[in-house]
Amino acid sequence: MASATLSSASLARLIAEEKALYVSRNPASAELSVRAGRHFPGGVPLHWMNDWGTPFPLTVASAKGAEVIDADGHVYADFCLGDTGAMFGHSPDPVVAAIETAVKTGMTAMMPSTDTAVVGALLSSTFALPYWQVTQTASDANRAVIRWARGLTGRPRLMVFEGCYHGQVDDAFVTRDQAGHTIVRAGLIGQVYDISRTSVSVPFNDLAAAEAELSKGDVALVLTEPALTNTAMVLPAPGYLDGLAALCRKYGSLLCIDETHTVSTARGGYAKAHGLKPDFLVVGKPIAGGLPAAVFGFTAEVETAMGELNRRRPAGYSGIGTTLSGNMLQLAAMRATLDQVMTDAAYRHMHRLADKLADGLATAIDAHGLPWSVTRLGARAEIVHSPVPLSDGAHAHRTVDHDLEGAIHLFLLNRDVIVTPFHNMTLVSPATTDAHVDRLLGVFDLALDALLR
Known part of the structure; x- marks a missing residue:
């Protein structure tokens, strides 16, 4: 398929739509953010928790296994896993x-x-x-x-x-x-x-x-x-x-x-x-x-x-x-x-699902004609905005598009899927299931449709 082109206007429109959707579906998180903001700047206990690119922080009510429930009751398939802190699932x-x-x-x-x-x-x-x-x-x-x-x-x-x-x-x-x-x-x-x-x-x-x-x-x-x-x-x-x-x-x-x-x-x-x-x-x-x-x-x-x-x-x-x-x-x-x-059996499960996830992401990218690729490392897979593997940090820096990454992340978040907000990295845990992976792949495909609309 010929390479598709993303317009800046389409990207800006999608971000605006997704921010409005985020606000409408998270009233409890919004209210808690205001309350927390009276004593915690930005409503978070440490400032980098505001780096998710959302209009206000998403407040977690509970987390178990590979799922997170927010203050508004949404149940997310979590592929961020605390940026690896919960790599073996929340509260094993x-x-x-x-x-x-x-x-x-x-x-x-x-x-x-x-x-x-x-x-x-x-x-x-x-x-x-x-x-x-x-x-x-x-x-x-x-x-x-x-x-x-x-x-x-x-x-x-x-x-x-x-x-x-x-x-x-x-x-x-x-x-x-x-x-x-x-x-x-x-x-x-x-x-x-x-x-x-x-x-x-x-x-x-x-x-x-x-x-x-x-x-x-x-x-x-x-x-x-x-x-x-x-x-x-x-x-x-x-x-x-x-x-x-x-x-x-x-x-x-x-x-x-x-x-x-x-x-x-x-x-x-x-x-x-x-x-x-x-x-x-x-x-x-x-x-x-x-x-x-x-x-x-x-x-x-x-x-x-x-x-x-x-x-x-x-x-x-x-x-x-x-x-x-x-x-x-x-x-x-x-x-x-x-x-x-941290067992061999756990890693076998994680690697099987990471294979499935990486292959599915790559298939969706190819089907939409985008000049991107997927980099895989064990249980970790990442969408890279380059058609070839990255060679060094400078090469990686040149590929970064914060608006594009943010749009994909917010689109997934609004449809109950969490990925790492920093360059859309994914991680699977021993608690992750095929259904979780299928959900991410389905929503990612919809995100690419929306980007190219």
């Missing part, structure tokens, strides 16, 4: 049972609980690294890894990749200008020092660019997701990650793989599935079934170096860790998730 029964039991015997005591040894063994067998630490969020875990890497190597610089996202980590908020120079990202609030002095941004999938920086001998850590997932999804080229790991070994830099999103790849994440051997590994969001928690793992060699560094340094706070990190409730939820929820 084993996690709920573990929390209900644990909460009666204490939530936090700043000491290890009786679950600690079991969780450590489960983490080691699941992710193929022997040593672990627990934090509150993946942001905390990444900050800890950066600090450890600089301490262990005595080097100042961090290497990240254009288009990356590693949570609320100052050191990673850099990008590249048109001349290829590392600059601080625009839009940061209250940034008072030049991060580009100690962090460098290079293009993903470009080993020559990585080697040019690593060969300077001052990079402590290379921090990367195995695939970029926060800027229209970019998969690694064949051999790229192995080549990057080899360069790190050659030039004495440590390598951290951030699996906070790519844990959707397989049980044990992308690194284990593809035989990568990083020095550090970070997993956040779904690791405790949706309860706030994250972990970072590391090799025996790193653990030995950590011990030596701790023995040498003066007494006092290390700058790593918070009081609630590794609390009793986190460990109980993590034990249930690792042992009973």
Whole structure:
């Protein structure tokens, strides 16, 4: 089929229609937003909850499995899943049972609980690294890894990749200008020092660019997701990650793989599935079934170096860790998730439905003659506004059309389907059913009809 053309007028009309429909069908959410706005700016407990592109926030009344019910009683098929926080479904029964039991015997005591040894063994067998630490969020875990890497190597610089996202980590908020120079990202609030002095941004999938920086001998850590997932999804080229790991070994830099999103790849994440051997590994969001928690793992060699560094340094706070990190409730939820929820059977189910979803999305795109494609990573699939796979962060940035993405997202939302509002990424859980996938595919087809009307 010849390529279809989307007009700006048609897009603007559709957005206006869908915003009006959203307002008319969500009076309870509108009223709750006004009430909440008396004390929470924008009516949300943290400002980014207003990034959904809706006239006012959608208020959740309950969430279970792969469905969300809003304050007006609409039941949604949820393919956002808390942007991976609920990747294994909302409130998995084993996690709920573990929390209900644990909460009666204490939530936090700043000491290890009786679950600690079991969780450590489960983490080691699941992710193929022997040593672990627990934090509150993946942001905390990444900050800890950066600090450890600089301490262990005595080097100042961090290497990240254009288009990356590693949570609320100052050191990673850099990008590249048109001349290829590392600059601080625009839009940061209250940034008072030049991060580009100690962090460098290079293009993903470009080993020559990585080697040019690593060969300077001052990079402590290379921090990367195995695939970029926060800027229209970019998969690694064949051999790229192995080549990057080899360069790190050659030039004495440590390598951290951030699996906070790519844990959707397989049980044990992308690194284990593809035989990568990083020095550090970070997993956040779904690791405790949706309860706030994250972990970072590391090799025996790193653990030995950590011990030596701790023995040498003066007494006092290390700058790593918070009081609630590794609390009793986190460990109980993590034990249930690792042992009973994050199973091979769960991933087989997720992958089967993700195959069906990705194929259905691609079929609809082709049937409408649109120059788009679908990128797939395990249980995750994403609509990419490019006819060919994305090569790096800059390529991804050029494809982004926020109005188009917002129109599709709002159209789906008004017909009881939730996808991630950031570049329309989808995720399936063990609780997702064929009926949920069929609903998304049917509504997506209607969305394309409306766009081309």
